[in-house]
Amino acid sequence: MKAFYLFAWLGVYLFSIGESFGVAFADQDLRTSKTLSQVNHIDGHMRPDLGQFFQNSSSYHDFSILENMPLADGNGSYTGGEIFSKVCASCHGFDASGGVLNIPLNTKRDLAAMIEIIEQRMPFGNPQNCDATCAERVGNYIADTFWAEELPEDCSMVKYGARQLKILTKSEYQNSVRDLIGINYNVSESLSADNRVGYFTNNTFTSIVVATYEAYLNVAEEVAAWSADRNFSPLLNCQNFDQNCANRFINTAAPKIFRRTLNSREREIYTNMANGTLTNGDVKAGLQLALAGMLSSPQFLYRHEIGELNRSNGEIDFNAYELTSYEMATWLSFSLTGSTPDATALQKAANNELRNPNNIRAEARRLLNSPRARSTMGNFVGNWLGTDQLENTPKDSEKWPEFQQLIPHLKQEIRENFAEVMLNRNENFGSIYNASWTYLNAPLAEHYGISGISGNEFRRVNVNDRGGILANGAFMSRWGESIETSPIRRSVRVRRRMLCENQPNPPGNIAEGREEQIKKHAEVLRDPRTTNRMKYAIITDTQPCVNCHQEWINPLGFGMEDFNTVGKIRFADLRGNTIDASGILYAPENLSDRDVSISFYGTRELGALFANLPSAQSCVSKNLFRYMMGVGHDSIDNTNPLGPELSSRERDGYACTVQQMTDTMVHQSPFELLVNLGTLETVRYRKNWVR
């Protein structure tokens, strides 16, 4: 266990007429049991009197957050981030870099020990206000946000995923009934909304409640009636609706729906429906009933990743489970093509071929050849970067009258760009951010001012001023304002989504300082020579805004000012001023490393930088991990402080898996990563992790 020191420094600012002053002291060094008096001299200078300090500090520290919510009984709803920013940041710094007292918490240390100390001694003078739950949340927040991620010392362990059930997303439901039944309209719009965790629709932890169950029943009955009107073709081909037809339904159609063979109990139940027993001998009505039942059944609605014990597999622990071939067929089909296994996949599963890594890879290659794999990759990037919701960022129709019509084309471009890198075995990781080509059709090419492109079909086109998933129209317009760009929106999304850095949310009461700035600099802001960049620099140059904007946000966002808010490259802003797209990426690997920076000019250079930046590389893997596994590599849902959490061994395994994925993607190719996903231990081998 590494030594850990936590000096309980508290500071106080007394704000008056723009003036502030701070006084500080140190608590005893908990490891060496120094006395307060000793620690008061720890930096070589005398700290103020403790009693004096607390008289002053109560006006500054917002202990009320802890008093209003009974954290002591474990029912508090505050997140670690909220408690940190309101109670801890004033002393240790909003970025945990030490704050006014120069006591940093932003480097890795023994987390359990730190949590214990927080529980026992923090907030200083009021430790009763932060119980074990509170301390755990704060400690975990500090570790998750400010400490550099480190791999477990030994990644040679078997890395087990969780035994779990994933409820089909609306898209997966729709695709499944399309492939099974031939349904040709959007029936899933009547289903309850999917859950979103992180950036992705994700029903791994969703529960079926009465409203959602009822929706499943309604939709299943509608689909079954639609299918019955077509004599159940293509699912079933019967000349007559008799017992033979009912048997055929059970023997051939039902396994496709359940994605496995039926057990005896299931055969009994659904045969009883299909053969007309429950419908006065009417077999067709019975088939319709059975179909409705199956399409709303747990067997169909849950993607099973349960596995079975396999004592003959010497690789895994005695209490570990291995996905069955049917489960692997299901995992591969939904993960890579977004739909239910086809006949080929089910046949491979029936032959029990999909426990062998070579066969898993072969099946993955087959699926990746499907046009649906392209769509799946498009869905991934569209959700990861938010571009599939481009409609949610409307533009001023007078200034940008063409934008509304361009939305579907802009969305498609980034989907195609990403899918091409992932599915073209000749592409490498660098093309994700630094491709010298893009996908265009005529409307989009015209928008960008690129000639020689006709028709609505998208095609790969060589370009030199855009390309990749950053320097493209969808991302740049998605995170812009309605008339001008938004360096802030872009910067925050880049840091959070592309670098996977957990940049904190803005604190409360941010408007006051900003309003003062606006008033103070009103004349400059009105001056037509003032650029968008200058405007944001001015209005964020005040406390508390400057804490995050000075390094984390503004210099990064300013470097993307060469794209306007509808995704076109620009050299002058809307007032005619020359664009300055010089940028600096501070803290490129870890949020805490504000003393590390890389300069760049313009979005393309930033993309080129990302192509070789480890944090950008692993961030793709981390997001892909969540998308495919339904769980994050480091958390289940970090917006829910009382939600289930990963166990430490599970988390270690996932960290190693992400590293493995990144290595494959960077050193081989993104395509090889997809080919090998199903062979990852985390996918094949499962455990009942405690949560």
Add this chain to the structure above:
Amino acid sequence: MKKRYKNVFDKSRRDLFKIIGSAGISQGLLRASPLVMGTMISRLADAQQTRPNKSVIIYIPDGCIPQQFFPNSNLTAWKPMSQPYQTVASECNFLKNMGHHRAGHGVIPTIINNSWGGDSFDVNMGRILSQNHPFAYVNLGVHSNGKGCLTKDNGHEVPFEDNPFNAFDRLFGNASGGGGTRSPRLNIIDAHLDAVNALKLKLGSHERQRLESHLSAIEDMQKRLNGGSSTCNVGSPPDKFALGFEKFREQAHLQSDIIALALRCNLTASCSIAFGNEAAEFSFPYLNYKDVYHQSIHGGNNGDSSYPHFRETRAHLSGLSAYLINKLKNVGVLDSTIVCEVTDMGNGDAHSSNDIPLIMAGGGGAIHRKVSNAGGSSYTPLNQIHTAAVVLNAHQHSAYQKYATEVIPGVLR
């Protein structure tokens, strides 16, 4: 005390059976008729109606600009953001100087809940007030999904029903037991029960908890099919339209109409509705300000301290809330309903935790109305809903989640 109130609710259930029995209605007829069950519940409700027995929660994201919102103490002088409430002023109590237990973005799961687990207030009121109703609770939204859930049912997130046509079908559609014979749907449900129980045996504790929720859902459905119809005669289904932002107002009105009808038909005693989502990522293309709501709050005003854009968008949301309150009044259920309008912060631009715009409405004579004089910085939305629970007499029911211990002084009559 608790026992006495519990008995009140038990008595309520017994009274329903008594009324059904005295009317000479058989179980078969109950199942056969789409109207009988609702009528019986209505008759019971009429017989018992001495105080409010229904709850409505309205969620409006991101607070307001307090100086632009709070009316004067007798609701005769309005500010731009609250002007639309003028039409329902006689029904409203604008709480003053209210605090928030957890102001900011990302707090929607705990606005009407004192925990990240358990029940949100709408569900909890459903458990207590809707025991004789086909639907325990109804939670609707307008472009609300995808950014967190307001409603939790025993710790499980319940997505908003954003689609009014689905909501209408579910509440007023044809999910009846059917003709006195066993519903074919019950055969399906039996199969599902069998499957979930089999699956439970294979899984670890976390997945088993999820399956328990699935089982409860199946059993609720089974109970409803066995117990009578969930339909009510409300005329034709609404004409469908595309649910884009350009129809935000129409969608909100339709969802409000559905809530009013559901309460009038006694299909449920607890409803909630969210106008938008907590990330404020929605827009009203038909207003002068067409960018996203969030931008109307931050930065979109270009430093104009009168917030011209936020003033317009927030006033629009106020109008949607007033529409619902008015609708409840028009269908005759407002006096028996206590409405709580909640939000996640005070000053939306500053993300502040003071001056939270919170409104209570309805309740007949149970609360002071046409006033804005009660509140205090130590009181929060949790005190607001607790005050509503006291109005509804739900606060001493054994199932009550005890969202707070203090009512807001000066609200109750």
